[in-house]
Amino acid sequence: MNFLDFFTRLLAATLAMGTSLTxxxxxxxxxxxxxxxxxxxxxxxxxxALAGFATAYNTGNLLVALLAAxxxxxxxxxxxxxxxxxxxxxxxxxxxxxxxxxxxxxxFLGQRLGPATNNYNLTGMNLASKFDNxxxxxxxxxxxxxxxxxxxxxxxxxxxxxPFAWFFLYKTKHGMVVRAVGExxxxxxxxxxxxxxxxxxxxxxxxxxxxxxxxxxxxxFIPSWNEGMTGGxxxxxxxxxxxxxxxxxxxxxxxxxxxxxxxxxFSLQAAGFKMVIPAQFLGFSPYLITLLVLTAxxxxxxxxxxxxASPAALGTSFAIDDK
Amino acid sequence: xxxxxxxxxxxxxxxxxxxxxxxxxxxxILGAIVLxxxxxxxxxxxxxxxxxxxxxxxKIQYTIVKAIPLLLCGLAVGxxxxxxxxxxxxxxxxxxxxxGITWVMQFWTFLPTYLLLPxxxxxxxLFGAMWGGIPGxxxxxxxxxxxxxxxxxNYIIIGYAEYLYINAWKAPRGNMGTILYPEAAWLxxxxxxxxxxxxxxxxxxxxxxxxxxxxxxxxxxxxxxxNQQAARCQGVSIKRNIILAxxxxxxxxxxxGVIDSAAVTHQLTKGVNSGYGFTGxxxxxxxxxxxxxxxxxxxxMAALETGSDALQIMKLPSAMGEVMQGLILIPLxxxxxxxxxxxxxxxxHKEAGV
Numbered sequence: 208m209n210f211l212d213f214f215t216r217l218l219a220a221t222l223a224m225g226t227s228l229t230x231x232x233x234x235x236x237x238x239x240x241x242x243x244x245x246x247x248x249x250x251x252x253x254x255x256a257l258a259g260f261a262t263a264y265n266t267g268n269l270l271v272a273l274l275a276a277x278x279x280x281x282x283x284x285x286x287x288x289x290x291x292x293x294x295x296x297x298x299x300x301x302x303x304x305x306x307x308x309x310x311x312x313x314x315f316l317g318q319r320l321g322p323a324t325n326n327y328n329l330t331g332m333n334l335a336s337k338f339d340n341x342x343x344x345x346x347x348x349x350x351x352x353x354x355x356x357x358x359x360x361x362x363x364x365x366x367x368x369x370p371f372a373w374f375f376l377y378k379t380k381h382g383m384v385v386r387a388v389g390e391x392x393x394x395x396x397x398x399x400x401x402x403x404x405x406x407x408x409x410x411x412x413x414x415x416x417x418x419x420x421x422x423x424x425x426x427x428f429i430p431s432w433n434e435g436m437t438g439g440x441x442x443x444x445x446x447x448x449x450x451x452x453x454x455x456x457x458x459x460x461x462x463x464x465x466x467x468x469x470x471x472x473f474s475l476q477a478a479g480f481k482m483v484i485p486a487q488f489l490g491f492s493p494y495l496i497t498l499l500v501l502t503a504x505x506x507x508x509x510x511x512x513x514x515x516a517s518p519a520a521l522g523t524s525f526a527i528d529d530k
Numbered sequence: 531x532x533x534x535x536x537x538x539x540x541x542x543x544x545x546x547x548x549x550x551x552x553x554x555x556x557x558x559i560l561g562a563i564v565l566x567x568x569x570x571x572x573x574x575x576x577x578x579x580x581x582x583x584x585x586x587x588x589k590i591q592y593t594i595v596k597a598i599p600l601l602l603c604g605l606a607v608g609x610x611x612x613x614x615x616x617x618x619x620x621x622x623x624x625x626x627x628x629x630g631i632t633w634v635m636q637f638w639t640f641l642p643t644y645l646l647l648p649x650x651x652x653x654x655x656l657f658g659a660m661w662g663g664i665p666g667x668x669x670x671x672x673x674x675x676x677x678x679x680x681x682x683x684n685y686i687i688i689g690y691a692e693y694l695y696i697n698a699w700k701a702p703r704g705n706m707g708t709i710l711y712p713e714a715a716w717l718x719x720x721x722x723x724x725x726x727x728x729x730x731x732x733x734x735x736x737x738x739x740x741x742x743x744x745x746x747x748x749x750x751x752x753x754x755x756x757n758q759q760a761a762r763c764q765g766v767s768i769k770r771n772i773i774l775a776x777x778x779x780x781x782x783x784x785x786x787g788v789i790d791s792a793a794v795t796h797q798l799t800k801g802v803n804s805g806y807g808f809t810g811x812x813x814x815x816x817x818x819x820x821x822x823x824x825x826x827x828x829x830x831m832a833a834l835e836t837g838s839d840a841l842q843i844m845k846l847p848s849a850m851g852e853v854m855q856g857l858i859l860i861p862l863x864x865x866x867x868x869x870x871x872x873x874x875x876x877x878x879h880k881e882a883g884v
Contacts, residue, residue: 246677250856286860295871296863299616299677300815304859307808311852312564318847319568326845434849442681449675485697491689498682505674526535 211350217467217474218354225466226362227252227423231444232451232458233365233372234416238284239448240376241409242389242520243291246302248417249441250309251283255421257313260329260432261320263425267335273422280418281411283309288410292403295524306441314434329432338427359427361419372455385409389518392525402525417441439494446497450504453517469493535871545869550816553862554830560861561854570846579850582840583833591723595794597825597832598727599624602786603810604828605738608819610662610779612742613754615772619665619680620783621807622687623658627784628791629691630657632798635711636699646715651788658784659777661687666776670769688803695798707799717793725793734782735821742821751775783807809835812859831855 231252238245245251258279263272287305290296321329338359346356376382385405387395392402424440425432443465451457472489508516562572583593603620610617631654635646661683668674694708701709719725742748753761754768762768786806791798809831817823838851 290860290863294864294867296866300811300859301863303618303811304856304863307812308853308856308860311849311854311856315564315847315849315853316568318849319570439681439685442678446678446682449678485693487689487693487696490692491686494682494685494689498679498686501678501682502668502672502674506672509672 213474214351215354217470218351219357220470220474221463221466222354222358222362223428223466224470225462226359226365227420227428228440228444228447228466229365229369229420229458229462230361230423231417231420231441232447232462233368233455234280234413234420235444235448236372236413236451236453236455236458237376237385237409237416238413239453239521240385240389240518241406242392242518242523242525243288243406243410244298244302244522245284245287245305245410245413245417246299246445247283247287247305247309247414247441248302248444249437249439250306250313251280251414251417252421252424252441252444253313253435253437254279254283254309255418256425256436257316257320257329257421257432258418259422260334260425260430261316263334263337264329264332264432265320269336269338269426272426273419276418276422277415278418280414280416280421282414284410284414284417285407287414288407291524292406292410295526298522298524310435317432317434330434332432334426334430337430338423361423361427369455369459376455386518389520392520396525417444420444443493443497446501449501449517452508465493465497468496534874534876535867536874538870538872541869542872546818549865549869550818550862553816553865554858556861557854557857560857561850564853564857565850568847575841575844575846575850578840578844578846579834579837581837583837588722589836591721593829593832593836594724594728596835597828598725598731599786599790599804599806600809600813600831601731601824601828602734602789603783603806604813604817604824605734605810605821606662606779606782606786607807607810608814608817608821608824609738609742609751609775609782611755611814612751612819613771613775615666615669615775615779616677617662617665617680617776617779618677618811619662619683619807620779620786620810621803621805622680622684623661623780623783624787624804624807625684625687625691625802626661626780627654627658627787628798628802629687629694630654630784631788631791632694632699632708632711635715636708643712643714646712647717647792650711650715650792651785654788654791655781655784658787659781662776662780662783663773666773666780669776670772684803684807691798691802692800695800695802699798701797708797710796711792715792716796717789719793725789727789727793730785730789732825734785735825739821747771747774783810809855812855815859816862 231248235245235248255276259272259276262275263269283305287301290301291298317329319327321327321332325332338361340357340359343356347353376385384400388400388402388405396402421437424436429436447458447461447465450461565572565575582589584590603624606620607617631650634650634653638649641649665676665679665683668679669676696706699708701707717725717727720728750761750766750771753764753766754771758768813824813827813831816827834851834854838848841850842848
């Protein structure tokens with residue numbers, strides 16, 4: 208296998224893996240921009256994966272499946288929004304609760320929504336159709352970069368959603384309102400903005416994206432249902448938001464790097480390289496790298512404050528009559 | 531008519547007790563709804579779970595055996611939560627402890643057999659403390675987000691443990707798991723399957739209660755959690771306390787792993803990532819970080835786990851226990867506001883008058 212081929216394949220694998228991460232990260236960026244931290248991503252993504260797969264399996268309609276994943280994501284994050292915004296609960300604990308509930312419920316429903324022949328279990332079932340890659344004639348033949356033009360609809364959609372998110376948050380008036388709520392809710396409220404309404408809205412939107420991210424896994428990347436199939440991706444997402452410094456423009460760098468590292472081991476194996484490092488070490492390497500990069504980023508951020516800082520009000524509750 | 535929330539001058543004692551109890555009931559009702567939607571009879575399912583958890587002496591023993599590591603993990607998480615350090619890494623610290631004791635049991639053969647257990651326990655606790663101490667140090671020194679570091683460290687140690695029991699430390703026979711610890715170094719049983727770890731856990735509850743409520747250090751931890759600024763002004767070292775609390779927290783989670791492996795599994799093998807560390811979070815939060823209340827909550831959580839094992843025989847999804855555990859926190863979080871705020875009704879005309 209030649210060099211160009213290897214990189215084309217690596218990029219293709221990275222895009223396939225990174226799509227799910229990018230959706231969820233983008234969603235979490237929207238949510239955190241308004242000052243709400245949603246640690247429920249892992250559970251929301253798993254519920255999205257389950258809802259998407261179960262719907263696609265039972266109806267055969269992929270679009271309805273995507274819709275179901277978004278709805279489920281919205282519902283779970285609505286619970287989070289209610290707890291954090293209306294009931295002023297601790298956002299960290301609420302997010303953990305959403306993850307635990309979502310994970311449990313998804314695994315439970317996975318044992319309930321399957322066909323009777325498989326004891327109602329969805330594990331091991333196949334889909335009639337999945338989101339296949341669509342190659343754009345001509346463009347997809349370019350070495351390496353061609354991989355960008357031979358992806359599923361879900362990935363193509365990101366080519367628009369990412370720039371849109373950046374433009375929306377930084378170049379429109381409503382985007383400024385969103386950022387104001389996350390930076391200084393008191394001032395935003397004084398300007399007549401309904402802080403709670405904005406926070407509810409973007410927490411729910413974030414959940415929809417997370418649901419989609421989960422559905423990308425079960426409808427395209429590994430078209431199947433497995434208990435705990437997100438395998439910690441929802442937590443990587445939280446780290447990716449920090450790496451991207453809450454800027455959708457930088458989200459893609461993070462997801463490419465992390466998708467790339469994870470795909471690299473498979474690509475190397477496929478290319479016939481003999482593995483010197485034990486498989487388990489490669490398995491936890493993305494988490495080790497996340498840990499190291501997170502530490503490095505945090506230290507760098509402290510040295511030069513400014514464009515890398517988190518929304519000032521992130522993780523705090525807000526009520527107009529608080530002293 | 532209009533509702534509004536008014537801050538109470540003091541935390542309401544009545545609400546602090548009432549809210550968790552009502553939350554538990556609400557979560558069982560919500561669980562019943564989940565069950566009915568998925569075509570399972572809630573009453574029958576709950577009855578089966580109750581029977582599975584407490585139906586016979588053996589079952590009660592199983593539930594207690596599960597409650598021991600859960601209680602310890604709850605205590606571990608609770609200490610870190612006191613200063614608002616979100617340790618979600620008890621799972622990893624638990625595994626680290628198991629690796630520590632297994633290392634001693636397997637390779638410290640120069641020790642006399644009667645020393646293997648005590649030395650193994652100490653090393654396991656130290657391993658857990660180390661795994662908890664690293665995120666503590668990162669947070670104290672550079673304020674690296676602890677939710678992520680503790681969590682990432684879980685995945686790292688889960689992978690490493692797998693490497694150990696599948697490759698490096700694998701017993702010559704079978705395809706996974708280390709060789710069993712020498713039988714003389716097992717933690718003794720005291721009642722059927724219930725082992726001496728119960729005493730250790732209960733003694734620790736008393737010690738922790740004393741330390742957290744009656745000593746200066748406990749007071750400092752509380753102060754940091756409530757108001758970091760005020761604590762700093764009082765000359766409390768926040769850095770030192772974060773590291774210290776995480777060493778203790780990790781050590782106790784490590785102890786949970788040490789006890790469970792010395793008394794139940796007798797080896798490092800698949801299933802070491804038991805999820806106890808995560809359930810510990812629920813236990814800590816539900817008990818209001820109170821060590822004595824943790825005992826009760828740990829038993830409820832253990833019963834949910836042993837109870838749902840019984841569901842498999844009835845061809846019902848065993849994941850119901852997981853759903854219930856996850857559900858419990860939601861009404862609790864929603865209700866906690868009433869301990870600090872009271873609901874006030876305003877009549878409309880009155881408002882207009884003012």
